[in-house]
Amino acid sequence: RPSSQPHRRSAVSDAAAPAPAISPCGACKFLRRKCMSGCVFASHFSSDQGAAKFAAVHKVFGASNVSKLLTHVPVNRRNDAVVTICYEAQARLSDPVYGCVSTILALQHQVGSLQRELSMVQTQLMNTRIAIANALQNGRHQHL
């Protein structure tokens, strides 16, 4: 029977009964360790699907590094931190050379391309307006 309270308890009463089936969080399940009370991963890696998600995080960052990082992040920001860490880990496994930096490079390319196109269309619009102004000016002169 574990000395500390797990983060999730089954609904079964534990008074004098055998220890309830403890479901460790996905991270602790992956790490094959007891999921202790206050486990920093527990709220973010579910028991059923969190292990696969944690595997990528563990492979890329290491459980200990992520645990340290999360404990230095305010509790209300940890979910965002976990989401971005999982994203980075998955991206690095998919593309070991560039990781999620490939997305940054692609977006920078897209921004450059859009800026050039915008500038071109703005120039066309300006030229068209100048042409109209000139045409109106000439029309007025013809009527004078």
Next chain:
Amino acid sequence: RPSSQPHRRSAVSDAAAPAPAISPCGACKFLRRKCMSGCVFASHFSSDQGAAKFAAVHKVFGASNVSKLLTHVPVNRRNDAVVTICYEAQARLSDPVYGCVSTILALQHQVGSLQRELSMVQTQLMNTRIAIANALQNGRHQHL
């Protein structure tokens, strides 16, 4: 005297002379270990400035994870991998919640903003051209 050849040798001959001053790469300097021949970090973390750069990588990813990752990347792609890993590590230390994902989010926002502006200017250009076409059409009718 080290049993293996360091990745960098001084120009001093080592025949029966005292071991040359070995300058470990920045990663091995940071890890306070001997820089062995074929060290996967040696080409990417210089002895003089690489240690500070490696500190961030070590803190975020861990030396062992990065070493494993690099050995699975073809030699001619490793420099790009190190550059992106260093970038991600620095970004995560600067912004523990979002890391370099903050750059992705900012770029996505910029792309959205540029797309909306482009669409607006394209509409203005189209409307201006339609107005010109209508004006020309009316002008012709007046001359008939």
